[in-house]
Amino acid sequence: MxxxxxxxxxxxxxxxxxxxxxxxxxxxxxxxxxxxxxxxxxxxxxxxxxxxxxxxxxxxxxxxxxxxxxxxxxxxxxxxxxxxxxxxxxxxxxxxxxxxxxxxxxxxxxxxxxxxxxxxxxxxxxxxxxxxxxxxxxxxxxxxxxxxxxxxxxxxxxxxxxxxxxxxxxxxxxxxxxxxxxxxxxxxxxxxxxxxxxxQFVEHPVPDHVAGDPLGATLDWAVRHLDRPLGADALAARALMSRRTFDRRFREATGTSPARWLLHQRVLRAQRLLETSDLPVEQVARRCGFASAVALRPHFRRLVGLSPAAYRQSFGRNPSVDG
Structure with missing residues (x-):
């Protein structure tokens, strides 16, 4: 109408x-x-x-x-x-x-x-x-x-x-x-x-209302170790929760699933590295927990709307670096 x-x-x-x-x-x-x-x-x-x-x-x-x-x-x-x-x-x-x-x-x-x-x-x-x-x-x-x-x-x-x-x-x-x-x-x-x-604009990946409890500590740890293989089972164990309780608490706190949250944090980390470093996109991908630049690109484009190269061209400190 x-x-x-x-x-x-x-x-x-x-x-x-x-x-x-x-x-x-x-x-x-x-x-x-x-x-x-x-x-x-x-x-x-x-x-x-x-x-x-x-x-x-x-x-x-x-x-x-x-x-x-x-x-x-x-x-x-x-x-x-x-x-x-x-x-x-x-x-x-x-x-x-x-x-x-x-x-x-x-x-x-x-x-x-x-x-x-x-x-x-x-x-x-x-x-x-x-x-x-x-x-x-x-x-x-x-x-x-x-x-x-x-x-x-x-x-x-x-x-x-x-x-x-x-x-x-x-x-x-x-x-x-x-x-x-x-x-x-x-x-x-x-x-x-x-x-x-x-x-693409999220700066604080751990919601304030979970900071300080086992879930918040686990999310803080995960953000610092995105280059490692991480999964919901491992995060649940680190939070000392059953997988079912962890999934429920996680969705209550973040509004999404552990898998989607991890993917978003990895793409966010890639954004920051593209903005602030001259690392080739292959190294950016590995530092963010992706197997390769090929694995990073489709997720980056879907969530950010740009390729890593185009994002660096717009927001990086050295847009001439090949992304």
């Missing part, structure tokens, strides 16, 4: 950047491009919200404006996002979806959509640091922590922070065409379409 009326639902104590993303994409008049009627709504019921930086934002519309919108966006939520969202906001989101509106959750806004029951038996993305929490609070959601956004038709979710820009531009591209999305991206001075997933 093509949308024109856009509702942006904000909550108290949420991050300012994420709150502004859909307003920046849809809220400006740009001659020759699609125009949108954007209504900023207070999800807590007030006429303003206060961001986690203390800045106050006006929310002149009430939740009744959700019922009049074609697209409803929840750009973020409180941190940590385990506080149940207000029931009236959840009711409004459910009603919007049931009458045919598109509903999107950006970053931690995914938790609000999950709280409304809109993500049951669906795939969803959120900020990588909270993917494990989303999987634990909502086990019926298939969490894709490595995707910039997930499009399930009338339900869409995105990764953290700038991932919301990717989702909003994707919506413009999907409904109004690539030229419109590219023009808006140029005005915002952002890429019209980013390749790869948010795994």
């Amino acid at each position: 093509t949308f024109h009326r856009v509702a942006v639902v904000l909550f108290d104590r949420t991050p300012m950047f994420e709150s502004a993303v859909p307003i920046s994409v849809f809220g400006e008049e740009r001659p020759g491009l699609p125009s949108f009627d954007v209504r900023v709504i207070g999800g807590d019921g007030g006429s303003e919200v206060r961001t986690n930086a203390g800045v106050r934002l006006a929310t002149p519309h009430g939740l009744d404006a959700v019922a009049e919108s074609d697209l409803v966006i929840v750009p973020t939520y409180r941190r940590p996002p385990d506080e149940p969202p207000p029931a009236p906001a959840l009711d409004a989101l459910r009603a919007a979806y049931e009458r045919g509106a598109i509903v999107a959750g950006l970053c931690l806004g995914t938790f609000v959509l999950a709280g409304a029951g809109l993500l049951g038996n669906r795939t969803a993305s959120t900020h990588w640091a909270y993917a494990g929490l989303l999987a634990r609070l909502h086990p019926d959601v298939s969490v894709r922590a490595d995707d910039l956004y997930v499009d399930e038709g009338r339900i869409l979710t995105s990764a953290g922070s700038a991932g919301g820009i990717d989702l909003c531009l994707h919506l413009v591209r999907r409904e109004f065409g690539a030229d419109a999305a590219a023009a808006i991206a140029r005005r915002m001075v952002v890429a019209p379409h980013r390749a790869g997933g948010q795994a």
